[in-house]
Amino acid sequence: MLLSLEAVSKHYKLGDTTIRALDSITIKVDRGEFIAIMGPSGSGKSTFLQVASTLAVPTKGSITLNDREISSYNEVERARLRNKYIGFVFQQFNLLPRTSALANVELPLIYAKVSVSERSKRAKAMLELVGLGDRLSNAPAQLSGGQQQRVAIARALVNDPDLIFADEPTGNLDTKSGDDIKKLLTKLNNQGRTIIMVTHEPDVAEIAKRLVLFRDGKIVSDRQQRKRKAVKK
Ligand SMILES: Nc1ncnc2c1ncn2[C@@H]1O[C@H](COP(=O)(O)OP(=O)(O)OP(=O)(O)O)[C@@H](O)[C@H]1O
Numbered sequence: 001m002l003l004s005l006e007a008v009s010k011h012y013k014l015g016d017t018t019i020r021a022l023d024s025i026t027i028k029v030d031r032g033e034f035i036a037i038m039g040p041s042g043s044g045k046s047t048f049l050q051v052a053s054t055l056a057v058p059t060k061g062s063i064t065l066n067d068r069e070i071s072s073y074n075e076v077e078r079a080r081l082r083n084k085y086i087g088f089v090f091q092q093f094n095l096l097p098r099t100s101a102l103a104n105v106e107l108p109l110i111y112a113k114v115s116v117s118e119r120s121k122r123a124k125a126m127l128e129l130v131g132l133g134d135r136l137s138n139a140p141a142q143l144s145g146g147q148q149q150r151v152a153i154a155r156a157l158v159n160d161p162d163l164i165f166a167d168e169p170t171g172n173l174d175t176k177s178g179d180d181i182k183k184l185l186t187k188l189n190n191q192g193r194t195i196i197m198v199t200h201e202p203d204v205a206e207i208a209k210r211l212v213l214f215r216d217g218k219i220v221s222d223r224q225q226r227k228r229k230a231v232k233k
């Protein structure tokens with residue numbers, strides 16, 4: 001078992017009211033899975049990704065990653081854990097603006113104290129994997145939305161994480177760029193990487209092997225999707 005959440009809740013207090021962003025979520029994720037999460041706006045999808053990826057701490061419940069209980073980890077322990085095991089792709093890319101694609105992808109390796117030469121070698125290899133080997137020195141403003149998202153994906157992958165979280169990775173992209181990201185995520189999963197992705201788009205959810213539906217902070221459906229058979233020409 002790679003990741004397991006047991007009765008996990010995340011509550012926010014706003015004045016006198018308590019918002020149950022997550023309301024007793026239980027889910028198990030095996031290595032190699034590709035999960036799409038869908039549900040109405042405000043149903044807790046992003047909160048789930050944040051809590052499951054240790055960016056946020058749960059109010060209640062237990063989380064284990066690689067069979068280690070992590071829900072009581074402090075800030076520093078969680079940061080170390082993320083650096084080692086977790087890649088996160090945000091909807092807004094979150095790239096450093098005046099910094100080259102290569103330097104953006106190298107960033108997590110600096111935190112991980114990887115040597116300078118190894119850093120640039122690995123960052124370059126990742127950018128080649130996402131099809132941007134010829135754009136290493138471009139800053140985000142010199143790249144299209146789809147290319148920026150691919151830089152963000154390369155950055156999420158450069159530490160070779162066990163688990164990739166993506167929050168609407170195609171949300172801000174045109175159809176062509178969205179298709180490129182779909183192909184890339186499919187390829188990464190075929191290489192054995194575990195992916196948990198939130199999306200509003202049915203055609204993006206379709207590439208995942210398992211579909212989980214959220215409503216009102218709860219999981220209301222969780223099923224394997226039949227994989228489409230490849231059509232032989
Ligand atoms: N920091 C916060 N403080 C208070 N309430 C919050 C906070 N973050 C999220 N919420 C509330 O928790 C609920 C779940 O929010 P969340 O962002 O997880 O929804 P979502 O499913 O990702 O929605 P969307 O599809 O619009 O991105 C919402 O009611 C939201 O207003």
Ligand SMILES: [Mg+2]
Pocket residue numbers: 045046047
């Ligand atoms: Mg969200």
